[in-house]
Amino acid sequence: MGAEVRLGDLKREGHDQVERRTIGAAALAVGAVGLGCMPMSWAYSASRQRGDESLRAVHRALDLGSSLLDTADMYGPFTNELLLGRVLKERRSDAFVSTKVGLLVGDQHIVANGRPGYVKRACDASLRRLQTDVIDLYQLHRADPEVPVEETWGAMAELVRAGKVRALGLCAVGARSARRPGARLHDATVRQLERLQQVFPVSAVEAELSVWSPEALQSLLPWCEARGVGLLAAMPLGNGFLTGTLTPGEGFEPEDLRARHPRFTAEMMAANQPIVVGLRRIAARHGDDVTPAQVALAWVLAQGRHVVPVPGTKQERWAAQNAAAAALRLTPQDLAEIRGLPAAQGSWE
């Protein structure tokens, strides 16, 4: 513990200038902005998923120092890891690979499986698909209600001892709709993290964090910052809304998660436009080529030293734009303006 483990030889041209962040007790070093790979194979506009374009997006992100590639065995399922394997085969040392275990996809449902034997088999399968002999960060996607989480975590710790995995992480679940009055969104996750720490150190937590979903700042981020645990900010672009490129009422493909999302009805997208207008105003102050997406990512980066946004995209141009957000510094005035934006509305909230 304590010695910095430098993962990835990022001394390619330009990489020396890219901001790095460290996560976990072993100080794993990653580019400040990561790449979420989910939209390449899962949950977003399936008709626009194209392997070649996705591969270009991954290469471009790595070229620009976005070393953390966030995937999961269930994205696809399996095809997202297979896609990344094609890149990792050629340039493993440029990347920091984060994948996940614990969810199985059926025809009509998704179930948790946290049995130790399953976790070990799933890890071997992920390693094969990713064409690598080690996973940098192995995350528990969801705890299995049928298995004590310590047992699942213990099996994951054995994978670290076996050299198949470098560090462990947990994905936070916070259901806004199921919350008791007065309870904070991530209180249950923090209790779970305390239990896991008794078994093996947690290096990172992945949770939604964005301008329109800031709840992780309440209890989860302080817990992480106090322990040097990385917070991988999922959905940092508000599932695309905060980029200002979506038109209310345009509609989504049936398999797109936004087709059933309470903030993506035409009415709610229109109601939440003042948030995008605010981000656009701030972007304009920083230059003609600065975008609301970059302001949204810079806001996430400004929340803590161990926070790493993982914006998801399957498009090379957006991977490049998002990576460049690592260089954008918001002023105290910008941050105050974002704090003053109206809270997001959703049709079920």
Ligand SMILES: NC(=O)c1ccc[n+]([C@@H]2O[C@H](COP(=O)([O-])OP(=O)(O)OC[C@H]3O[C@@H](n4cnc5c(N)ncnc54)[C@H](OP(=O)(O)O)[C@@H]3O)[C@@H](O)[C@H]2O)c1
């Ligand atoms: N642990 C978990 O349970 C969990 C849950 C959700 C997400 N995640 C991780 O977090 C990552 C990020 O979340 P997310 O992908 O759901 O949401 P997101 O990053 O907030 O938004 C993704 C959407 O934004 C679009 N986009 C990306 N960059 C853009 C830009 N610069 N300009 C305009 N549009 C842009 C993408 O379009 P295209 O698709 O057309 O590229 C995609 O539709 C995921 O990829 C996944 O790795 C983890």
